[in-house]
Amino acid sequence: MIGYRGAMLRPRPALALLALVALLPIVLATGCASRPRRHSIINRTGMQVDLVRYARGFKTEPQDFAHPAIVSKERLTHILGAIEIESREDKKSAATIRQPGIHPELLEPIAEALSEGLRQAGPDEEIGIQAVRKERSLGIFHTKYLTTLLAWVKGEYLYVQLHRTDWLVPQAKEDKPLPEPVRDTRPMDFRVVSGEHLFFAGPQTLEIDFRSDVFRTAYHLPGSTGGTKLRREVLLESPIPASERRVDDDSGVSLDQLNPEQLRALADLEEDRRSGRITEQAYQKARRELLRPR
Numbered sequence: 001m002i003g004y005r006g007a008m009l010r011p012r013p014a015l016a017l018l019a020l021v022a023l024l025p026i027v028l029a030t031g032c033a034s035r036p037r038r039h040s041i042i043n044r045t046g047m048q049v050d051l052v053r054y055a056r057g058f059k060t061e062p063q064d065f066a067h068p069a070i071v072s073k074e075r076l077t078h079i080l081g082a083i084e085i086e087s088r089e090d091k092k093s094a095a096t097i098r099q100p101g102i103h104p105e106l107l108e109p110i111a112e113a114l115s116e117g118l119r120q121a122g123p124d125e126e127i128g129i130q131a132v133r134k135e136r137s138l139g140i141f142h143t144k145y146l147t148t149l150l151a152w153v154k155g156e157y158l159y160v161q162l163h164r165t166d167w168l169v170p171q172a173k174e175d176k177p178l179p180e181p182v183r184d185t186r187p188m189d190f191r192v193v194s195g196e197h198l199f200f201a202g203p204q205t206l207e208i209d210f211r212s213d214v215f216r217t218a219y220h221l222p223g224s225t226g227g228t229k230l231r232r233e234v235l236l237e238s239p240i241p242a243s244e245r246r247v248d249d250d251s252g253v254s255l256d257q258l259n260p261e262q263l264r265a266l267a268d269l270e271e272d273r274r275s276g277r278i279t280e281q282a283y284q285k286a287r288r289e290l291l292r293p294r
Contacts, residue, residue: 033056034055034056035054035055035056036052036053036182037053037054038050038051038052038180039051039052039053041116041117041120042116046132046134047109047129047130047131047132048178049114049116049127049128049129049130050128050129050180051117051120051121051122051125051126051127051128052125052127052150053124053125053126054124062123062124063123063124063125063152063154064123064154065121065122065123065124065125065126065152065153066153066154066155067121067122067125067152068118068119068120068121068122069118069121069153070118070119071114071118071158071210072115073108073111073112074111075215075216076112077107077108078215078216078217079111079158079208079210079215080101080102080107080111080160081100081102081104081107081218081219081220082197082198082215082219082220082221082224083100083102083160083162083192083193083198083206084099084100084101084225085099085100085101085162085191085192085193086098086190086193087189087190087191089231095231096231097229097230097231098193098223098225098229098231099229099230100227101162101192102147103145103147103165103166104227105133106131106133106147110131110147110149114127114129117151118151118153121152126150126151126152127150127151127152128149128150128180128181129147129148129149129150129181130146130147130148130178130180130181131146131147131148132145132147132169132178133147133166143169144168144169145166145167145168145169146164146166146167146169146178146179147165147166148162148163148167148178148180149161149162149181150163150181150183153210156209156211157207157208157209157210158207158208159201159205159206159207159208160206160208161181161183161202161204161205162190162192162205163185163186163187164179164181164187165188165190167187167188184261184264186203186204190204191203191204191272192204192205192206193221194285194289197212197214197219198221199289199292200265200286200289200290201261201262201265201290202261202264202265202268203265203268203269205265262290265290266290269283269286269290
């Protein structure tokens with residue numbers, strides 16, 4: 001009898017395996033974080049283009065992007081050429097540097113790559129781009145600079161999220177895989193400049209009215225650098241026009257109507273205001289654009 005009871009207590013491998021298999025979908029659905037899955041469509045010297053989808057376990061997260069999308073290289077060149085960024089000159093300085101978001105040498109190559117990526121992307125895939133430019137010295141030595149971004153079309157807008165812009169690639173890492181753009185990360189401390197047709201959608205993200213006729217030719221925001229770097233002083237106590245002192249809520253847009261991405265962008269904007277990285281006037285303008293009705 002004792003031997004019989006002992007046999008009953010021994011685990012049955014077949015039953016244990018079946019139980020594990022039955023629980024596997026639940027574990028994958030609830031215990032796994034969303035992870036990017038990349039499919040390369042362009043891989044050549046100086047240019048890497050991936051179609052990126054996000055999956056939880058084996059299940060792709062639906063994104064409802066308006067892909068595939070046909071946008072010409074020429075129009076994208078004008079759009080990307082209008083993107084500018086601002087960054088602090090250094091941590092102790094009260095000055096900021098305004099410059100093109102994408103180096104002029106990379107505009108056409110990135111525009112061509114993005115056009116192809118949008119053409120091939122599915123409704124759950126965004127386009128990830130890594131572009132490298134080189135500066136040569138004496139025809140022998142060169143320095144590498146990396147620009148990375150994510151892009152997608154949703155509704156009537158093209159979204160461009162910059163991650164690195166003309167980032168100096170350390171020589172020790174030149175032979176290693178270059179860092180990929182990852183959604184909602186900020187490896188460099190800069191802000192995109194927003195304005196008409198290029199609306200604020202996050203500290204490093206623009207919501208672009210890409211079908212607008214203004215992008216048939218080269219387009220520049222007011223105060224554009226003209227393709228160069230500009231240094232200016234940040235006057236935190238500068239007078240604020242009455243139109244900049246409050247957000248006009250005639251549209252009825254309230255915080256409880258914002259999606260999670262917009263709420264994160266608003267929190268980042270508040271942090272930049274408190275830390276003095278942007279002026280009060282720039283804060284109010286960006287906040288209005290974030291809260292404007294879509």
